[in-house]
Amino acid sequence: MLRQKINVALIGYGYWGPNLLRNLKNRPECNVAYVCDRSAEQLSNVSDHYPEQPVTQDFNQVVGDPDVDALVIATPISTHYHLAMRAIEAGKHVLVEKPLTDSVQDAKAMVQAAAKRRLVLMVGHTFLFSPPVRKIKEIIDSGDLGDIYYVTTSRVNPGLHQNDASVVSDVDVIWDLAPHDIAMLLYWLGEEPDTVHACGRGCMRADVPDVAFINAGFPSGAIAEIHLSWLSPVKIRRTMIVGGKKVIIYDDTESIEKVRVFEHGAEFRENESFGEFLWSYRTGDVYAPRLENYEPLAVEIKHFLDCILSGANPITDGYSGLQVVRALEMANKSLLRSNNYIQEVS
Ligand SMILES: NC(=O)c1ccc[n+]([C@@H]2O[C@H](COP(=O)([O-])OP(=O)(O)OC[C@H]3O[C@@H](n4cnc5c(N)ncnc54)[C@H](O)[C@@H]3O)[C@@H](O)[C@H]2O)c1
Numbered sequence: 001m002l003r004q005k006i007n008v009a010l011i012g013y014g015y016w017g018p019n020l021l022r023n024l025k026n027r028p029e030c031n032v033a034y035v036c037d038r039s040a041e042q043l044s045n046v047s048d049h050y051p052e053q054p055v056t057q058d059f060n061q062v063v064g065d066p067d068v069d070a071l072v073i074a075t076p077i078s079t080h081y082h083l084a085m086r087a088i089e090a091g092k093h094v095l096v097e098k099p100l101t102d103s104v105q106d107a108k109a110m111v112q113a114a115a116k117r118r119l120v121l122m123v124g125h126t127f128l129f130s131p132p133v134r135k136i137k138e139i140i141d142s143g144d145l146g147d148i149y150y151v152t153t154s155r156v157n158p159g160l161h162q163n164d165a166s167v168v169s170d171v172d173v174i175w176d177l178a179p180h181d182i183a184m185l186l187y188w189l190g191e192e193p194d195t196v197h198a199c200g201r202g203c204m205r206a207d208v209p210d211v212a213f214i215n216a217g218f219p220s221g222a223i224a225e226i227h228l229s230w231l232s233p234v235k236i237r238r239t240m241i242v243g244g245k246k247v248i249i250y251d252d253t254e255s256i257e258k259v260r261v262f263e264h265g266a267e268f269r270e271n272e273s274f275g276e277f278l279w280s281y282r283t284g285d286v287y288a289p290r291l292e293n294y295e296p297l298a299v300e301i302k303h304f305l306d307c308i309l310s311g312a313n314p315i316t317d318g319y320s321g322l323q324v325v326r327a328l329e330m331a332n333k334s335l336l337r338s339n340n341y342i343q344e345v346s
Contacts, residue, residue, distance in 0.1 A: 006308055009034040009062045011083060012075035013042045016097060020072055021046070021053075023301040030305055036062050059083065063090040070120070070308055072301075073097060078170040081106040084121075088113045093120040095304045099179040100321030102170075104329050107322040114318055120307045122314040123321030125183035129303065130296035132250055132258040133184055135289055136241065139261065140188050145243030146265070148189060151224040153181045153239040159210060159230020172209040174198065174331055177228045181239075182216075182327045183320070185226075188241070191218050192323050196330035199338040203231060214331045257288040 008030050010021050017037070024032050035046045035055045043055040062068060063086050070093035073083050081101045087094050088110065100123045101107045114121035127133045139145060155177045186192060193216035200212030214226040237252035247262040263284030300316075307314045 005029060005031040006069050006305055007031050007033040007067050008070045008072060008305075009036060009065075009068050011036045011059065011062065011071055011073045012097075013037040013039075013046055014074070017042075017074045018045075018049075019297055020074055020301070021050075023295070023298050024072065025050070026298065027301060027305055029309070030301075033065070033068050034062050059086070063087055063092065068092060070094065070304075072304075074124075076170045077102050077175060081110065084110055085113060088117060088119055088121070091117060091119070093304075093308050095120075095122045095124060095301075096321070097124040098126070098183070098321075099123070099175060099325050099328060100318065101325055102175065104322065104326050107318070107325045111318040111322055118311075120304070120311075120314060121318035121321075122304050122307065123316050123318065123324070124300065125179070125187075125316040125320070125324070126296050126300055127180050127184055128187050128316055129299040130252075131291040131294065132252065133187070135259055135291055136248055136250060137188055139246075139248065139289070140241070140243075144246055144261075145241065145248065146245030147243060148220070148222040149242045149244065150222060151185060151188075151239065151241050152227075153184075153224070154227045154236045155181055156227065156229035156232035157235040158233060172200075172202075172212075173228045173230050174200065174209060174212050174214070174335065175328060176230075178212075178214060178226055178328060178331065179324055181226045181228075182324045183316070184239070185216070185224055186320065186323055186327070189218055189220065189222055191220060193218050193224070193327055193330070196327055196334060198331040198335040200228075200335050209335060212331075212335065216327065258291060260286055260288050262286050 006029055008024055010017060010024060010032060013035055021035060024030050032053060035053055036059055037043050038057055040057060046053055046055050071087040072095045073080060074097045075083060077099060080096050084094050084096050101110060195217040196214060198212055198214045200209035202209050204210055210230040212228045216224045235253060239250040241248040245265050247264050249260045251258055265282045267280055267282060303314060
């Protein structure tokens with residue numbers, strides 16, 4: 001039986017943790033029981049901003065506390081499985097940052113463990129709560145775009161190589177950036193890819209790919225290309241969705257008109273005089289749909305708390321996290337098989 005407020009512990013207060021804490025503290029139905037980080041320095045940052053906030057370096061104290069209802073886990077990917085499973089086994093609801101885990105096997109175990117105990121398991125695919133991504137889903141589902149032929153995305157920026165070179169990251173560019181694009185593709189298309197190929201290269205460090213190109217094919221016939229890089233001097237977040245009737249261009253770096261719909265298309269038409277079929281290109285209006293204005297993470301956090309209270313299944317549930325990890329794993333295996341990368345690491 002839940003008390004009036006849901007007692008939540010935040011695990012990990014690095015780059016992303018402060019955003020989660022701010023949004024948790026904004027929710028009236030939530031009490032942040034602990035912020036836990038193994039780094040004392042990170043915890044002193046919490047105390048600087050929120051002097052009253054209980055903090056701890058001891059994860060066992062958090063999972064062992066019967067008053068804690070739920071954990072929000074924002075630690076490096078390689079720690080997700082261990083920390084989330086400990087929480088689930090202790091009967092806590094869990095929101096795990098993206099990607100859910102670093103292997104399909106672990107993701108499946110996590111999903112099963114949460115289902116067995118009827119606990120909410122949610123993954124932080126934050127973009128699925130964002131106004132442009134939701135608007136695009138609405139347009140696709142309305143049939144306005146027609147059949148989706150293909151999708152291209154670019155998610156490039158100066159990346160994690162900016163960090164201290166002695167710090168070994170547990171992610172490469174695929175595991176860092178692709179969860180966003182794969183989660184969006186699966187959400188928009190409503191299907192998982194049946195083929196995923198990737199090539200990439202560790203330009204700065206041979207063992208850590210910092211540029212990658214992923215190609216995916218879907219059962220509907222849609223194909224997708226995802227371009228990822230930590231080596232771009234500028235941040236690009238650009239997606240094009242080409243349908244039979246219309247085309248969407250989504251640029252998340254735009255402050256207004258993030259989504260533009262082009263009433264363009266290519267079609268066959270019959271040549272009346274000769275009874276032949278001809279290609280024709282159609283050009284039409286371009287419009288930018290009105291988008292709501294809210295912080296996606298605020299909606300994500302509210303959704304997690306709502307699901308705990310109602311017992312509903314989250315939009316980004318553990319299973320959707322598993323689907324994304326499956327595509328990531330396929331990309332990773334393909335990357336390791338690709339000639340140029342094997343030469344680099346062998
Ligand atoms: N949803 C999004 O848009 C988004 C954005 C950025 C990062 N993320 C995700 O958030 C997670 C964290 O990323 P980050 O960039 O904040 O990483 P980070 O390295 O900056 O921070 C991780 C923090 O976790 C702490 N930590 C590590 N192991 C721990 C443990 N066992 N117990 C307690 N604390 C521990 C570290 O001390 C550090 O402070 C990753 O899964 C990442 O993919 C999501």
